[in-house]
Amino acid sequence: MINENELKGKTKTEVLKLLGTPFKGAITNVWTYKKGSSNELETEITVYFDPENGKVLLTDCETV
Numbered sequence: 001m002i003n004e005n006e007l008k009g010k011t012k013t014e015v016l017k018l019l020g021t022p023f024k025g026a027i028t029n030v031w032t033y034k035k036g037s038s039n040e041l042e043t044e045i046t047v048y049f050d051p052e053n054g055k056v057l058l059t060d061c062e063t064v
Helices: 012-019
Strands: 030-036 042-049 056-063
Touching: 012 042
Parallel strands: none
Antiparallel strands: 030 042, 042 056
16 A cells, blocks of 8 residues: 555656556546455545645545
8 A cells, every 4th residue: 555655745647657547536636546455445545736736745545
């Protein structure tokens, strides 16, 4: 699993290479990914991009 430190400061192109196409938000500055994990739990990763320079500002990870 990718952690927040690995994503911080990356461009949209770099995030696409690491995580692939987002589940939603591909044309906005907030991208959401859904990743399956063990025991049928699902992890949702939200990536927030700086609108001025297009680099990752922060990420949020939630297991559902």
